[in-house]
Amino acid sequence: MRLVFKAWDMTGETTRTIGDDRLSEPVMTPAQKIALWADTLRDMSYWGLRYAKDVYEQDRWRRIQDMVLEMHALATGDSLESLEVLRDTIYTRPMPFVASEGAVIDDRQRVLLIRRADSKQWALPGGALEVGETGAQGTVREIFEETGVHSEVTRLVGVFDARRRGSPARHHFYLLIFLCKPSGDADVAPTHPHETLEQGWFARDQLPSDLMPSHRPGITHAFRVLDGDAAFFDRDPAPSLGAWPGA
Numbered sequence: 503m504r505l506v507f508k509a510w511d512m513t514g515e516t517t518r519t520i521g522d523d524r525l526s527e528p529v530m531t532p533a534q535k536i537a538l539w540a541d542t543l544r545d546m547s548y549w550g551l552r553y554a555k556d557v558y559e560q561d562r563w564r565r566i567q568d569m570v571l572e573m574h575a576l577a578t579g580d581s582l583e584s585l586e587v588l589r590d591t592i593y594t595r596p597m598p599f600v601a602s603e604g605a606v607i608d609d610r611q612r613v614l615l616i617r618r619a620d621s622k623q624w625a626l627p628g629g630a631l632e633v634g635e636t637g638a639q640g641t642v643r644e645i646f647e648e649t650g651v652h653s654e655v656t657r658l659v660g661v662f663d664a665r666r667r668g669s670p671a672r673h674h675f676y677l678l679i680f681l682c683k684p685s686g687d688a689d690v691a692p693t694h695p696h697e698t699l700e701q702g703w704f705a706r707d708q709l710p711s712d713l714m715p716s717h718r719p720g721i722t723h724a725f726r727v728l729d730g731d732a733a734f735f736d737r738d739p740a741p742s743l744g745a746w747p748g749a
Contacts, residue, residue, distance in 0.1 A: 530665075533577045538665070540573035541674050545597045567593055599675035601664075603628030603717075604641040605724030606653050606682040612703035613721060615710070616648050619699055623714045626679070626721065627698075637678045645682065647694040649701050652687035655680045659724045660734030669716045679720045681727050 530538070543566055550563035567589060575582050603626040606614040615624045627648040631640040638655040645653050659679035667677065692698060704710060706725045709718070723734050 534665075536573050537577040538674065540570045540577065541597065543573070544570045544593055548593065548596050597674055599630060600637075600678070601628060601630050601675055602637050602641040602644065602678040602680065603720060604645045604653060604655070604680050604682045605659060605721060606645060606651060606684060607724065607728055608684055608703065610703075610705075611725075611728070612705050613709075613724065614645070614649060614651060614701065615704055615713070616697075616701045617699040618714070619697055621714060622699065623712050624710045625714045625717045628677075628679075631678075638680060641678070641680045641682065646692075648692055648698050650690040650692045652685040652689065653682040654685045655682050657681040657727055658733045659720060659727050661736075662720065662734065663736055664716075666736060667716050667719055677720075679724065681724050 547563045547566045547570065550566070551560055554560045554563060570593075571582055571585050571588070574580070574585055574588070578585075604614075605626055608614075614627065616627050617623065618625050627645045628641065629644045629648075631637060632643075635643065641655060642653055645651055657680070659681050662677040662679065664675045664677055669675075669677075692701075702710075706721075709721065713721075723731070727733060
C-alpha cells in the first residue's frame with residue numbers, strides 16, 4: 503500500500519547535519535511549519551472526538567478539524583473541497599503513521615529501486631505497514647508487490663523521522679528501513695504494477711539523477727550498514743513546534 507501525500511513547498515530549503523550520522527536535515531519552510539501544526543491539531547482532534555463526553559465537545563473538536571483543513575489548504579495550495587476526503591480517511595486514525603522501505607542489495611552491491619508512478623522519480627520500494635504484520639514482514643510484502651522480487655530482511659538500517667529526512671509528505675510518519683537481500687526465488691511480475699513505472703538495479707556510485715531527494719539518506723546509510731555501521735536513529739530531542747532545529 504503506497505503512502506501518497508501532497509508535496510510541501512520546499513522553496514528556500516537549507517540543510518544541517520544530524521550528529522555523526524552525516525544525514526542532512528531540511529530547515530522547515532513556513533508552509534511546512536503550518537502543515538506540522540495542522541497535523542498536530544488533527545491528531546489532537548482524533549483523540550478529542552474519541553473521548554468526547556457529550557455532543558458539545560464533539561462539536562468543538564469538529565470545528566478544530568475544520569480549521570485543520572483550512573491550514574492544510576493554506577500550506578499546500580489545495581482547495582478545501584479536494585481536502586474534504588481527509589476527514590473520513592486520515593482524520594479518523596491516530597498519528598503518526600508507520601511505514602517501511604527495503605534496501606535490497608544484491609551480491610554485486612547494487613540496490614533495487616523503483617520509479618514511482620506518483621512522483622515519476624526513483625525511490626526505494628515500500629509503503630504503509632498493515633495491522634498484524636511485523637516491520638520486516640511488511641517490508642518484504644511491499645518489495646514483492648511493487649517489484650515482484652522475493653527478498654529476505656537481514657538487518658535494520660534505521661528508524662527515521664520523515665520530517666528530518668526531507669520527506670515531501672503532508673503528514674507526520676516514522677519510517678523503518680531494512681537492509682534486504684534477494685532470496686534466490688525466481689522473480690515474477692509485480693502484483694501492484696500501478697504503483698511503479700519501472701525498476702532497476704543501481705551501484706552505490708551510479709544512483710539515478712532523478713532519485714527522490716528524501717530517499718538518498720536511507721540508501722546511503724543502507725550501504726554503510728552493509729559495510730558494518732550501526733543502525734540510525736534520532737539521538738537529539740524532538741524539535742518544538744515553534745522552531746525547527748537550526749532554523
